Amino acid sequence: MYDHQNKHNSQPRYTPLKTLEVFKAVNRSFPHTDEINHIHDQGGKVFGWLCTYVPEEILHAAGILPVRITGYDRETDLDDGNAYLYMNNCSFSRSCLQMGLTKEYAFLDGVVGGSTCDGARRLFDLWRQYIGTPFHHVLTVPRKYTENAHSLYLAEVEMFKTHLEDHLEIKITDEELMGSIELYNQTRSLLRELYNHRKKPNPPISGSEVMEVLDACFRMPKESFNHHLKKLLQELDGSQNAYSGRARLMLSGSVLANPDFISSIEQQGGLVVADELCTSTRYWGDMVEVQPGEPPLKALARRYLNNYPCARMFPSEERFRRIIETAREFKVDGVISEIIRYCVPYSHDLPLLTKRLADINIPVLSIDLEYGSSGSGQIATRVQAFLEMIEAKK
């Protein structure tokens, strides 16, 4: 286990966070959580979404529980996923498909994706062909931030809303959308508060614990998630826990959902205080800001396209700028770039990102891993060497 502030004391000062257990319980039982089961029993609908460019608020405003399709956040056999998507496809997609093919997502009433990367697009193609969820929708997501790109994406978001309304035979009102935006913005604000704790020299919560919170965020109704997150924040405010480590680290790169992977870094003495992942800051980073008199859909579309960018977006400099900003804000000593097997966009960005970070004296350790991996001896050795290198520079 990594060090605490008073590491030389015989009794480290660390009190388990009670509310964290709620989130961990959700993650342990997912996808068969009590809340999902309850919604189904009551005749409610649960939809899966596949990428952070899908405006979740629209699903919520339609009275649906949106859950993120995340595949297995642990190491497991992906025999069917490999057979259907081939071995060389991104391991996240294979993991998601594996869960789909083994009927673990059979409870879904719909799936929504974006044309964001090859892995996600192919996953969607095969999902539609072989899994047969009743509702499918893929949004075209432009790769640019231009005015034309915003107009196109807004039209796509409108079409998605109409498709959903037609399918469910309902109307989603602006009031309902505004209510959902408010709720989701509250989630974002609360997560920002959580991350503010991580800026402290000795944060009261570890990186792997934060990952548990984030995973639960994708799997719970936001109403109850926000309720529990508020409780967690109260706990943290009064907590004496104080993590320390050999270096403050930021995680960057492909989709990641396994807290054990972060734990494996922290066990080597790395203090993971920030992240740039689509399961973390790229998910909650920016608020939806509705201008007076503006249709809520327009505000949603603007936020989702302008959000903390994925490596798919152009120009990449925007992503690099945000990463540098985050690295400075959280005072990180080094960045660990984790790229899941066969994830092309992040692999392409790595040489340029490494250069940009080197310019501000932040070294990068690049780790390739299978999605869901909890880390390995080889990774531990590389993290150790990276920490030694950072320590030598200090």
Place this chain on the structure above:
Amino acid sequence: MKKAANNKIQSIVRACRIILAMIEADSNTRQSQKMYYRMLLQYYTRLRDARENGQFIAAHTVFFPAEILLAMDIIPMHTETTTWMTSLFTGECGEILAAGARLGMATEICAPHRGMAGAFASGALPRPDVMVWSNMVCDNTAKSGELVMDICGCPGFFIDRPFKDSGLEKTYMAGEIRDMIAFLEDKSGKKMDYDRLSTIVERMDRQIELTRQVNELRKNVPTPFSPLGFLELLTIDYLFPGQPESIEYLETLKAELEEMVKQKKGAIPKERFRLMTLFIPPMYLMSFLEKLSVESGAVSVIEPFFTFWGEGRLDASRPVEAVVEKAYMIPETRMYGPLGESALEAIKKCAREWKVDGAVYYADVGCRHSCATIKLFKDALAEVDVPVLTIDCDVVDQTVTSEEEVRDKMERFFELLEDR
């Protein structure tokens, strides 16, 4: 090592000259094939001499609308094809792949794009004046441009092609093309000649029509076109879109094939197996595959994702919109776009109409996007009783598979077809 000493363009030019000298003297070689090699020689000679001639070079990725460059009198450099050609003609791809690895390009990235970055970094390809690219195929093409800009210190423009083909999406892409034209005008000092673009589009329309006619002729039993001749069709579209040379080549080829059909002659002495090719074979195995095809009587008669154009015509009176239309008509979009029923129906239609016995999927291990279609296509072809052979390989990286391995797999597949 001096960068100029690594220049692979000269190696390609030299190889083309040698091949051309050999086939010019061979009376059995198709006239169209001679024309094809002359075109390759012309393309790479022009590129080699461009800097010396003070011409403006634009490096671009695959399926990028080179029609725009040609209409502006800009010298195009097709980066992926040039990397393939390096593998095909010089067998020296290892060097540029190693240079790509030194840049930090992970093996997650496909070999042509690792090679492309390595080729620019090592001086194997000349420094372009601009880099222009698009996401027409995959994430690799979408992501490759910025690194090239960084390596070469040149400006660039990325064309964002939306995923689906609604009117809105096509309008968006047309806007992208117009913005790129403005960018090119600014950087090159050359004005877009829209009349010239219209002429190119008109010829491109003819080129597509001729390709369809050539494919119709390939339906004959025995098929008149050489076993891997489809790569010529592919290359002329990549390097000479809407150019007079392409029309001349296709008209000559069509006349040759018509004559062969009339004489009931096949491209190979004894046609035994009519194949569908589902991806590009390894470039460095071309001679071997040609030989194996002749020995085994196996010939590729249709390639649903490379030569089988979608329906539609290009309207030369609206040239920018026509360029967009083409971007959604190219056969590859069937594989790289949304894989709906129409793509699966197209593959079954090809199998039926071209009387296909079996399909060969060259599973390029670097191409994540295409390999993910293998199961879908196998299942679709099973519905029309066509077995599929999958060969793991890489289009340029010679370390992935060998002649022996491919021969073994092919021969076993032919035995299976024979038994059927």
